[in-house]
Amino acid sequence: MTFKELLGGRLMTLYLIQAFIYLGAAVLFVPLAKRLGFGSVLGFLVAGVIIAPLISMFGGQSDGLQEFAELGVVIMLFLIGLELEPPMLWALKHRLIGLGGLQVLLTIVAVFCLAILFNVKWQIALVMAFIFAISSTAIVLQLFEEQRLINTEGGINTFSVLLMQDIFVIPMMAVIPLLSMSGTSISQAEISSAVHVTNDPPILARLLSEIAALSGWQYAALLIVTIALVIFGGWFLSRPLFQYVARSNLREVFTAVALLIIIGVSALMSLVGLSPALGSFLAGVVLANSEFKKELEFNLAPFKGLLMGLFFITVGTGIHLETLFSNINWVLSLTIGLLVLKIGIIFCICTLFGLPKVDRWLMGLSLAQAGEFGFVLLSFAEMQSVVPKEVADILSLVIALSMCISPFLFLLYQKKVLPFYEKQENSQGENDVIDHPSPVIIAGVGRFGQIVNRFLRSAGIETIAIDHQSQQVELMRQVNIRGFYGDASHPDMLYAAGIRDAKLLVIAFDDKEQAVALVKYVKKTYPNIPVFVRSYDRRHYFELCQAGADFIVSETYYSALELGKEALKKLGVHPFIASQKKSTFAELEEGFRKKLFETWQESDGDKQFQSSYQALFLELEALLAERMPKAHNDNEKSNRFNEKGF
Numbered sequence: 001m002t003f004k005e006l007l008g009g010r011l012m013t014l015y016l017i018q019a020f021i022y023l024g025a026a027v028l029f030v031p032l033a034k035r036l037g038f039g040s041v042l043g044f045l046v047a048g049v050i051i052a053p054l055i056s057m058f059g060g061q062s063d064g065l066q067e068f069a070e071l072g073v074v075i076m077l078f079l080i081g082l083e084l085e086p087p088m089l090w091a092l093k094h095r096l097i098g099l100g101g102l103q104v105l106l107t108i109v110a111v112f113c114l115a116i117l118f119n120v121k122w123q124i125a126l127v128m129a130f131i132f133a134i135s136s137t138a139i140v141l142q143l144f145e146e147q148r149l150i151n152t153e154g155g156i157n158t159f160s161v162l163l164m165q166d167i168f169v170i171p172m173m174a175v176i177p178l179l180s181m182s183g184t185s186i187s188q189a190e191i192s193s194a195v196h197v198t199n200d201p202p203i204l205a206r207l208l209s210e211i212a213a214l215s216g217w218q219y220a221a222l223l224i225v226t227i228a229l230v231i232f233g234g235w236f237l238s239r240p241l242f243q244y245v246a247r248s249n250l251r252e253v254f255t256a257v258a259l260l261i262i263i264g265v266s267a268l269m270s271l272v273g274l275s276p277a278l279g280s281f282l283a284g285v286v287l288a289n290s291e292f293k294k295e296l297e298f299n300l301a302p303f304k305g306l307l308m309g310l311f312f313i314t315v316g317t318g319i320h321l322e323t324l325f326s327n328i329n330w331v332l333s334l335t336i337g338l339l340v341l342k343i344g345i346i347f348c349i350c351t352l353f354g355l356p357k358v359d360r361w362l363m364g365l366s367l368a369q370a371g372e373f374g375f376v377l378l379s380f381a382e383m384q385s386v387v388p389k390e391v392a393d394i395l396s397l398v399i400a401l402s403m404c405i406s407p408f409l410f411l412l413y414q415k416k417v418l419p420f421y422e423k424q425e426n427s428q429g430e431n432d433v434i435d436h437p438s439p440v441i442i443a444g445v446g447r448f449g450q451i452v453n454r455f456l457r458s459a460g461i462e463t464i465a466i467d468h469q470s471q472q473v474e475l476m477r478q479v480n481i482r483g484f485y486g487d488a489s490h491p492d493m494l495y496a497a498g499i500r501d502a503k504l505l506v507i508a509f510d511d512k513e514q515a516v517a518l519v520k521y522v523k524k525t526y527p528n529i530p531v532f533v534r535s536y537d538r539r540h541y542f543e544l545c546q547a548g549a550d551f552i553v554s555e556t557y558y559s560a561l562e563l564g565k566e567a568l569k570k571l572g573v574h575p576f577i578a579s580q581k582k583s584t585f586a587e588l589e590e591g592f593r594k595k596l597f598e599t600w601q602e603s604d605g606d607k608q609f610q611s612s613y614q615a616l617f618l619e620l621e622a623l624l625a626e627r628m629p630k631a632h633n634d635n636e637k638s639n640r641f642n643e644k645g646f
Contacts, residue, residue, distance in 0.1 A: 018055060025051045026309055041142050042407035044309050048316015049404075055317055071266070072307025073138050073372060074280045075300055077166075078262050080141065080159075081284020082293050095157055100164020102349050103367070107133040110341055123179040124391060127381045130172045131395060132338050136371035136403050137162045137277070138308060143366070143410050154359035158366055161346075166278050169373050173273065176377065179386045211272065226272050230265055230279060234286030242292045255299040262300075277373075311372070318375075319400045320393075327394050334398045339368040339405065358421040365409040365417070369402035438464035439503040443488030443518065448534055448555065449508030464497050489518045491525075499526055507533040507549075516543045523548035541593070542600045561586060581628060588623050 025047035033043030108129040115125030140162060141150065149155040214222060238261070245257050262280050269279030287293065324331055343364040350360035378395055381387045387395070440463045442453050453465050466488040486493045489509075499505065505522060509515040515533055522531055532551045535541040544552050561582050568578040 021051050021054050022310065022313055026313065030309070040146065040309070041139050041312055042404070044312030045316040045404045045407075048313040049319050049321075050316075051313075052317040052319065052321075071263075072304055072309075072311045074266050074277050075262055075304040076138065076141060076308060077277045078280040078284040079297055079300060079304060081281040081286075082288050082297060095160035096164045096167075098353060099157055099349060100161040100167075102352075103161050103346055104133045104165055104168045106345050106349070107342060110345060111338075114337075114341075123386050126179060127176065127377070127387055128395065130176070131374040131377050131399065132342070132370055134165045134169065134371045134373045134377070135162060135342075135367040136369050136406065137166060138311060138372055139369065139403055139406050140366050142308060143407065147414070149362075154355075154362040157350075157355065157359065158363050161363065161367060163281070165371070166281070166373070169278070169377070172377060173380060176381050176386055177384050179381075179384070207271070222272055223274065226268060226274065227282065230268070230282055231286055234261075234283050238287060239290065239292075242290070246292070251299070254295060258296050258299050259303070315372070315400050315403055319397060319404070323393050324397055324401075327397070330394055331397045331401060334394070335401045335405070338370065338398065338402055339409070342368045356421075358418060361417045361421075362413055365413045366406075368409060369406040370399040371403070374399040438462045438498065439501075440464070440506065441466065441488075441494070441497050441499060441502050441504070442506045442508065444508040444510065445483065446508060446510055449506065452506055452508065466493060466497060489514055489521075491521070494522075499529065502529055505529055505531050507531065512536055512540050512543075516540075516547050519544055519547035519549045538596070542597055545597050546601070584627055588627065 026044060029047040029050070030040050030043035033046065034040055108126075111129035111132050112122075112125050115128050116122060120128070140158060144150045144155050144158070150159065211219070211222070241257065242254075245253050261283060265279045265283045266276035269276045287296065290296075346364040346367055347360050350363055355363075375396065378387065378392055378399070382389060382392045440456060440461055442449050442456075442463055442465045445453055445465045445467045446469075449465070449467075453463055456463050465483045466486050467483065468485070468487050484497075488494065488497075488507075499522070507515050507518055509518070519531055519533060522529055530550045531548070532553075533544055533549045534553050534555050535544055536555055541552055541554060564585075565578045565582040568581060569575055573581075
């Protein structure tokens with residue numbers, strides 16, 4: 001074995017060990033963070049902080065890996081672009097320029113002025129302002145996707161600000177070389193060392209040198225041509241390419257094409273000095289109307305998830321505890337000051353634009369941190385001799401620490417801010433005055449109650465709908481439905497709605513405990529009023545039975561049966577036989593539920609009930625196997641019905 005082979009084997013072993021550490025940390029900490037309610041982002045960040053010493057022991061450095069992991073951010077922005085058709089993007093122009101532009105400019109001015117007050121050199125102060133004005137697109141969008149906030153009004157506004165921030169990165173990178181503290185350009189040797197030009201192929205090195213030698217207007221023309229090339233290629237060349245690959249019926253080749261587009265656009269953008277993330281986003285927008293859009297999303301989703309997780313881990317490994325503890329006062333002061341300043345600026349801008357208070361807090365707490373592009377700007381500024389290394393180390397810690405704090409701020413919004421404003425909104429005024437009662441009262445008109453209400457009204461039944469969500473009531477009134485704001489579980493509200501003379505009460509609350517409590521109250525106070533209610537699960541069903549409900553329907557039971565019947569028909573079973581099987585199953589299941597309820601009442605604890613449940617379930621399976629029509633009977637009946645013309 002040669003020395004080169006031995007060295008290669010050792011290096012491969014080190015790489016494999018490092019990969020094992022990264023993946024093991026993700027597997028261990030991310031599910032734990034999700035279980036504790038902190039979200040996956042914080043799990044990845046904590047994993048990175050914890051494994052940083054282990055990576056150092058094996059000679060690993062996260063810098064090169066972070067550059068690779070940033071491909072996850074690029075893929076994420078490409079997928080976001082796929083969801084934004086050009087008309088929709090044009091519709092965001094006011095939010096982009098207004099919310100996003102103001103946020104970036106005001107943050108730059110505020111940070112710059114504060115830094116000057118603390119006697120920071122103006123070049124460093126301006127770089128700090130650039131870095132702190134940009135938030136983390138990766139963290140915010142990941143949190144919004146997990147909580148399904150991306151398509152809400154607050155989510156769209158937040159995304160508009162993030163997109164404008166990414167656009168601002170381009171002029172920031174153009175300004176930084178002009179801030180060189182030496183007053184002269186750095187030497188060619190320093191540039192070569194910083195960007196590893198000495199290891200580049202000759203043709204690439206020559207191309208980079210020629211681009212660097214372009215005049216201002218020539219470089220601007222090159223940028224315009226590059227962007228036009230991305231748009232032209234996505235619009236005219238991608239469809240024939242996708243069709244060619246689709247005819248092969250090989251999913252792995254389609255995945256390769258998707259990665260080819262993203263990596264190609266990123267390389268092109270990097271070559272001319274533009275942001276790869278911005279280029280991939282532009283490519284995604286161009287392909288938003290493509291018929292291959294869903295296929296692209298499906299094939300790229302696994303790469304995005306893995307690389308995004310790797311990116312967050314590398315951010316965590318970038319928090320060097322020794323440097324942190326030795327500069328703890330500066331790091332904490334800058335981090336807290338950054339968070340407070342950005343929250344205040346964003347809150348004021350949102351107030352200026354008249355956004356709801358809950359959205360102001362959502363945007364402020366979500367966008368308070370520095371972002372992944374801050375690392376790019378900071379390393380570029382250090383390379384250009386604008387920021388000294390010791391200052392860059394501290395600022396890097398501030399960026400990473402603010403990103404680690406961000407999930408906690410989002411958790412604060414979910415657990416404290418959002419419930420506070422929901423409660424405030426629902427208690428802003430007194431209950432509506434009900435002009436005249438109706439024979440049917442529907443308590444709660446969410447996704448379930450509104451369907452019941454519409455069905456009864458279409459059958460000519462007069463109803464009165466009560467809900468504690470003022471927005472839901474307003475929507476009902478817009479379509480001429482008698483809706484009233486108030487708490488239907490409150491006795492006074494029920495009395496005003498005419499509960500004494502009502503013929504039926506339908507309870508469709510989302511709150512399970514509130515539904516059980518209302519059933520108990522009505523059956524005790526007005527025992528002759530029929531109470532119909534929906535249940536979420538089996539235990540809720542039992543609690544409603546015990547409370548005295550007259551009719552209970554499981555939320556997803558009949559829709560599941562209907563889907564099962566249609567599945568049988570699709571598999572070749574005659575429609576009549578499929579309906580017969582559905583009816584037989586429902587009949588046996590109804591008897592099964594009654595037995596289960598009796599067992600639940602008699603059981604002493606969950607373990608005893610679970611044991612009884614298993615025995616009854618096996619009994620039900622045996623009954624189903626015995627009473628369900630057999631396959632040969634189905635065929636015979638199908639032939640007989642076909643002969644009669646059914």
